Amino acid sequence: MPPVATSEKGSEPSLPQATFRFRCIGCAAVNSTAGQDFRCPQCGNLLEITDSSWNSHNPAALKSLWRERRTLNAALDLSGVWRFRELLPAPASEQQVVTLREGNTPLYDLPQSSRSTGVAQLYGKHQGLNPTGSFKDTGMTVAATFARQAGYRWVACASTGNTSASMAAYAARGGMRSLVLVPEGKISWSKLSQALDCGALTCQLRTDFDGCLGLLQQLVRRAPVYQLNSINPFRLEGQKTLAFELMEQLEWQPPDHIIVPGGNLGNCSAIGKALLEMLEVGLIPRLPKLSVIQAEGANALVRTLREAGGKRLVSVQAETRATAIRIGNPASWEKAVKVLQATGGACEQVSEVEIAQAKAEIGAEGIGCEPASAVTLAGLRKLLHQDFVKPEETVVLVLTGSLLKDPDFTMEFHRGDLFQSSIDEKEGAKLNEFRHPPVVLDATLDAVIKTLEQAEKSDPNHSNA
Ligand code: F0G
Numbered sequence: 287m288p289p290v291a292t293s294e295k296g297s298e299p300s301l302p303q304a305t306f307r308f309r310c311i312g313c314a315a316v317n318s319t320a321g322q323d324f325r326c327p328q329c330g331n332l333l334e335i336t337d338s339s340w341n342s343h344n345p346a347a348l349k350s351l352w353r354e355r356r357t358l359n360a361a362l363d364l365s366g367v368w369r370f371r372e373l374l375p376a377p378a379s380e381q382q383v384v385t386l387r388e389g390n391t392p393l394y395d396l397p398q399s400s401r402s403t404g405v406a407q408l409y410g411k412h413q414g415l416n417p418t419g420s421f422k423d424t425g426m427t428v429a430a431t432f433a434r435q436a437g438y439r440w441v442a443c444a445s446t447g448n449t450s451a452s453m454a455a456y457a458a459r460g461g462m463r464s465l466v467l468v469p470e471g472k473i474s475w476s477k478l479s480q481a482l483d484c485g486a487l488t489c490q491l492r493t494d495f496d497g498c499l500g501l502l503q504q505l506v507r508r509a510p511v512y513q514l515n516s517i518n519p520f521r522l523e524g525q526k527t528l529a530f531e532l533m534e535q536l537e538w539q540p541p542d543h544i545i546v547p548g549g550n551l552g553n554c555s556a557i558g559k560a561l562l563e564m565l566e567v568g569l570i571p572r573l574p575k576l577s578v579i580q581a582e583g584a585n586a587l588v589r590t591l592r593e594a595g596g597k598r599l600v601s602v603q604a605e606t607r608a609t610a611i612r613i614g615n616p617a618s619w620e621k622a623v624k625v626l627q628a629t630g631g632a633c634e635q636v637s638e639v640e641i642a643q644a645k646a647e648i649g650a651e652g653i654g655c656e657p658a659s660a661v662t663l664a665g666l667r668k669l670l671h672q673d674f675v676k677p678e679e680t681v682v683l684v685l686t687g688s689l690l691k692d693p694d695f696t697m698e699f700h701r702g703d704l705f706q707s708s709i710d711e712k713e714g715a716k717l718n719e720f721r722h723p724p725v726v727l728d729a730t731l732d733a734v735i736k737t738l739e740q741a742e743k744s745d746p747n748h749s750n751a
Pocket residue numbers: 420422444445446447448449450516547548549550551552553554610611656658659686687
């Protein structure tokens with residue numbers, strides 16, 4: 287049964303009435319139901335969710351209601367997603383909601399990166415501190431809720447790892463079974479192990495992410511499985527809350543720039559949608575520029591904008607060690623083009639060496655992140671160089687995943703094995719500044735003290751502020 291936008295009238299006073307509809311991003315046709323593939327029955331383009339009730343809210347009342355909920359103990363209020371339910375599609379009843387208390391993630395200042403980039407007001411919104419370690423949880427709570435409400439037994443996704451980890455967890459919590467399609471050998475063990483532990487039926491397919499997603503599109507037409515990729519517009523609704531929460535943390539004063547990694551391009555689309563909706567409701571006075579950064583080896587959006595003016599997708603054969611964004615045929619490219627244009631953001635690409643260095647720098651801030659998240663700091667450097675970002679502006683980097691998501695990358699980097707002979711000497715020397723390989727010693731006090739003294743000598747100016 288496809289998801290239906292209805293609610294049991296009056297049964298749940300704590301939830302708004304469900305009045306949302308599905309709107310095609312291409313021909314703007316509006317429908318109250320969506321098919322299994324979440325595509326427009328008229329023109330085949332992707333759907334987004336719209337709700338006429340969202341505009342009727344008083345912004346000051348919303349701000350105080352959302353803040354007050356942080357002090358309450360109901361599951362819906364403890365979730366950093368459902369706390370913002372006035373601007374989300376409403377489920378029929380609270381009992382349908384599948385939540386792991388996602389969202390409510392910290393906004394960190396980044397003092398060392400501030401100094402090295404010259405951007406005094408530089409922040410990291412760390413979505414890696416979600417229950418399964420990535421931003422996917424904010425979208426999954428909403429999409430899993432609607433899957434359960436529609437009565438599905440099976441949910442499914444294609445994934446570079448984080449979506450599958452998140453989906454497996456939310457399916458398990460919601461009493462549903464999950465089917466994971468991942469590219470064999472191209473996702474981190476850490477993410478794969480999460481899916482296994484949460485009981486997903488996990489298929490490692492001999493293809494890449496794009497091949498997995500293509501297969502899933504065929505599967506949903508043949509089997510009664512509900513797709514939880516970001517093609518599913520409920521996912522993007524939940525991911526909007528990153529932007530709501532960020533603005534709340536900044537006292538509703540928008541930053542000048544938000545910088546986000548781009549893979550399948552659902553997340554930037556969700557953040558952009560949230561910004562436009564907040565402007566319309568009157569929650570913020572102006573739009574930040576939303577910029578998307580990709581790995582050079584997985585730069586479909588960069589090429590789509592540069593070579594085709596954003597009018598048609600330029601697909602690529604993706605290759606990058608930032609496996610979360612190893613995607614060559616991004617599903618939400620048109621949504622991404624629209625939000626970049628609406629907010630006046632930029633789209634850039636960064637090299638593997640730049641990603642590795644930026645990841646180590648974020649690690650040195652004491653927070654860490656996974657490689658895909660680090661493209662944001664590397665991209666900021668490029669945007670500063672191009673004068674697109676000015677040092678006096680306020681910048682927020684969206685750190686999408688936890689440091690613990692890709693331990694192999696981190697270990698290889700610190701041991702010096704990540705690039706082997708594929709980089710030049712100058713680049714290698716730069717990276718060495720950030721490496722902290724483990725030291726194997728005899729178990730004597732002398733050996734440890736000597737090592738400590740050497741470490742102090744080699745970095746006497748290390749700042750503790
Ligand atoms: N950062 C991380 C850590 C991710 O896992 C992803 C996407 C992205 C950024 C890019 O976000 O696709 O919305 O543009 N990971 C997906 C997955 C594709 O299957 O886990 P996007």
